[in-house]
Amino acid sequence: MADDLLADFVRADQEKSLGCYGIHVHREGGTPLSHRFRSDDRVNLYSVAKTFTAVAAGMAVAEGRFDLDDHFLDHFPELRGIAADGFERVTLRHLITMTSGSTHKWHANERIDAADLLHEFVAAPLDAEPGARFQYTGSGPYAIGRLLARTTGADVKAYLEPRLFKPLDLHNPAWHTCPLGFPFAESDLFLRTEELSRFAQLLLQEGTWQGRQIIAPAYVRSLPADPVDTSSLSEYGPGFTNGYGLGVWLSGDGTYRMDGAYGQYAIVDPARRATVTVTAHSTDDVALLDAIDTLVLQRL
Template sequence: MGDDLLDDFIRANSERGLGVYGIHLHREGRAPIERRVRSDDRVNVYSVAKTFTSVALGLAEAEGRLTLDDRLLDHLPELRMAAADGVEEITLRQLVTMTSGTSHQWFADERIDAADLLHEIVAAPPAAASAPRFAYTDSGPYAIGRVIARATGADLRSYLIPRLFAPLDLHNPAWHTCPRGFPFAGSDLFLRTHELARFAQLLLQEGQWDGRQILPATYVRRMVTERVDTSAITESERLTYGYGLGVWIDRSGTYRMDGRYGQYAIVCPRLRATVTVTAHSEREFDLLDVIHELVLDRLA
């Protein structure tokens, strides 16, 4: 298959006004292909950062520092007195899958007025007495970042630098922080298209990079198999395939990292391929459809 595959995608981007910055295609055993619409600057990958936070959780678990079934307050016992009823039962698994049932809704573009955002998160009562449902928020990933800092002695970004960023040659990436200096965890990580593509390739390879196992293969597999129901979100049929440990389950045996304005890194184990896009798109789901129609479907 020739390089014109991505030329068709770039043509569609122009004709439909999809706002793409660049697209990178990795196919196992072949040279990568990339097309640019603008310079490959580092951009905010928004909620794609949630996948990096999930991977940090898996690394810390493999090091014996925590487990996904640990309760949040087991690592932060000083917050028990401030915690709302029910918060003491919230686990790290529920936080990473966004099924904790918290009523706290916060995203990284919102101003933080609390002296400590984490105190505000644990003080929020459960949204309802019924079984927790999937509810999308940056609150859970941020809390996970704080647990990783407590369990490892390093903030989320510092923890990942030697374990993930350095091996992938993602040199000194910026990650915005809260007023207390902790990375937002759920958003505001800045990467180039080809840098994010390396991370997608790492997941395709179940954590192997240049002959080294830098992520636990078992955790990478669990990211997809330990999925939760997302049918409570009716905004789009594209969100009904489920959510795993920091990744969206996509159609046709694929899964994806997904950030606001069209930041996508799609992993397709069946085709041994990944497709990575950075953009500023006001038509995010249209863009996702075009990635499938003009790239992934043609690979199949």
């Protein structure tokens, strides 16, 4: 049950029909708080999966598999013949931050008719210089998933299994795949609220879990450190205009968050040494995010 800290949030969910499934609050040195609004099932985290893929890329960098400033086609030279003009300048960082400049737009809820989605993405024309424009799409993170498979011999789920999922006791989470069998990477990873909160806590602790360094601290710090400009997204609300880092959205107040459709949030607050994790099926993401901020985060 929620204690007094969560009481107003629980009431707001009921009164405003925010659609929450569960909330979990981690406070460093304090007792965890949680409240369930419905059964504790694993749910689709949607674009929160992008953060897991960005972290997987950081782990591979630490292993010397590649560098984020590598050009993608250097790892897929066989695709140079079909690549759009300018795609040779697209780096792995551009793909993670969704600034490739490609006109290709795809998300995991959309049917894949191409024989190979990666080929379709690489061949799509560019209408902006790589790095110059943010466009929200799953194409780049999906390509990073394919890169992980190419450079490590394991798809993103299999790669994370011993390195991240097992240490956090996230037992065999489902991750939907494309027709070729590669995890979507940008979406469709399934976890429970509290399971996702462990990942948020890991980032708060700069990659350390139970005395073991799982992610390089410098890489965790880099996730929100150099965001790309997202000021053009004002129609989506203030939570989307403060920049996008390596798989995370910046909130403008020192916090950053993983963010998936219908209200899947894992917010990391380094100043308060806390995380807030919510899963939901919300029809008003802006109202839900505002309730988390005003009724929970600001009261910690």
